[in-house]
Amino acid sequence: MRTRTLTGFFAILLSFCVRPAFAQNNDSSQQLKVRCLAGLPNIKHNAGGFLSIQDAALHFDAGKHRATVSASSIEDIFTGSEVTEAGGMLGEAAKGAAAAAPYDSGAALTLLLRIKVDVLTVTYRDPNGGLHAAIFALPKDRAPQLRADLIAQGAHASSPTGAQISPTAKLRSSSADPPIVHASVPADRSKPTVIVEPVGAADVRIPAAFRMAIYEDLVERFERSGLFSQVYRSGDRSAESNPDALTIRAEVEKFKEGSQTARELTIFLGQTKVTLDVKLARRDGTNIVNQKVEGRVLFFGENLGVTHDVAKRILKILRKNPEILRVSPAA
Numbered sequence: 001m002r003t004r005t006l007t008g009f010f011a012i013l014l015s016f017c018v019r020p021a022f023a024q025n026n027d028s029s030q031q032l033k034v035r036c037l038a039g040l041p042n043i044k045h046n047a048g049g050f051l052s053i054q055d056a057a058l059h060f061d062a063g064k065h066r067a068t069v070s071a072s073s074i075e076d077i078f079t080g081s082e083v084t085e086a087g088g089m090l091g092e093a094a095k096g097a098a099a100a101a102p103y104d105s106g107a108a109l110t111l112l113l114r115i116k117v118d119v120l121t122v123t124y125r126d127p128n129g130g131l132h133a134a135i136f137a138l139p140k141d142r143a144p145q146l147r148a149d150l151i152a153q154g155a156h157a158s159s160p161t162g163a164q165i166s167p168t169a170k171l172r173s174s175s176a177d178p179p180i181v182h183a184s185v186p187a188d189r190s191k192p193t194v195i196v197e198p199v200g201a202a203d204v205r206i207p208a209a210f211r212m213a214i215y216e217d218l219v220e221r222f223e224r225s226g227l228f229s230q231v232y233r234s235g236d237r238s239a240e241s242n243p244d245a246l247t248i249r250a251e252v253e254k255f256k257e258g259s260q261t262a263r264e265l266t267i268f269l270g271q272t273k274v275t276l277d278v279k280l281a282r283r284d285g286t287n288i289v290n291q292k293v294e295g296r297v298l299f300f301g302e303n304l305g306v307t308h309d310v311a312k313r314i315l316k317i318l319r320k321n322p323e324i325l326r327v328s329p330a331a
Contacts, residue, residue: 032142036060037209038216039122039134040067051136053146056153058122058134069124069134074155078121078208079143118143119209122150130233131198133212191229192324193245194222198234199252199276206255210274210307214250217311225315227324243283246324250276250314253292272296274307278314280324288323 031050038045042065049062058069118138125131138146151157196219199211215234222231232239239245254275273296280289295310318324 031061032138032146034060034139035137036062037119037135037137038213039132040069041132043067051138051146053149053153058150060134060136067134069122071150071154073124073126074150074157075123075125075131077123077147077150077155077157079147080119080121080207080209081140081143082117082119082137082209116140119207120146121209121212122155123212125235126233128236128238130236131215132233133198133216135209135213135216191227193230193232193239193242194228194280195232195236195239195245195247196222196234197247197249199250201252201255204252204255206252206274207257210255210257211252213307214274214276214311217307218248218250218314221311221315225319227315227319246280246282246288248278248280248289248314250278250293253277274310276310276314278317280318280321289317289321291317293317 031052034049034051036043036045036047036049040060043049043060043062044065047062047065049060052059052061056071058071058074060067118140120136120138120143122134122136123131124134147157196215198215201211219231219233222228230242230245232242232245252274254273256273273294275292275294278289278291278293279287281287293310293313295307295313
């Protein structure tokens with residue numbers, strides 16, 4: 001009786017999980033249901049919405065909030081894939097059912113909730129030259145076509161899929177957009193200013209989505225921390241007039257992409273880890289911070305969750321360093 005009950009429960013869950021997790025559409029000018037993981041202004045992380053490419057721009061509609069990125073401002077486009085949970089209430093309900101189920105059967109239930117999705121990473125410059133990275137989870141096998149469609153609409157994509165992003169890449173911005181002007185001297189001189197550079201990787205193989213997610217998470221956490229009076233994105237031209245701005249750089253030394261499924265079956269397998277060499281320096285090259293930082297996802301959570309962990313650890317290190325608050329006087 002118990003076996004028949006479990007078999008029936010598996011069948012019900014499977015019937016839900018095989019439903020398309022995204023709205024499929026063969027025409028990228030039409031709306032495609034996706035998740036925006038990070039990188040769009042006024043859009044929350046992991047926001048669901050509709051993506052379309054038309055009128056020489058990428059459009060994301062999350063209902064109350066919308067974002068548009070002109071194709072001419074796009075610097076590069078990267079594609080990849082991830083295994084994640086089927087979204088929505090079904091995933092949460094099934095995870096609860098799995099936790100309550102007998103040993104082994106509960107762990108097996110989580111396997112039914114796994115779907116493979118494409119990851120599309122679009123790096124672009126705002127009108128003032130600041131670097132952004134919009135990261136999307138798409139239906140399987142859709143990212144390559146979207147990449148091609150963006151290029152056809154005028155986007156730049158010099159690097160092959162999965163290639164490294166150079167922090168010193170030539171700045172590109174839309175000539176149609178007027179430059180954004182920031183105050184050259186922050187109002188609160190008791191706090192430092194900081195320029196956040198994208199994460200480098202040298203010879204370490206790590207998906208672009210991971211590196212750029214760390215960059216976006218650092219910018220957001222720094223802005224919310226209250227530690228800095230001004231946070232500049234890489235390439236922001238307004239930072240050039242601030243001689244006291246600090247610069248934070250991170251280089252990937254080690255990366256191990258684990259398995260979300262394995263993590264939820266046992267705590268000993270499937271850990272995703274990234275080790276960074278983090279440097280915070282003054283304009284003259286003097287390092288205030290020079291430290292290795294490791295982030296990891298141990299239990300429940302998608303692989304990209306490692307980026308949140310490492311960004312949190314970096315901010316914690318900076319908060320404990322008294323040298324950061326020793327700001328040079330205004331020139």
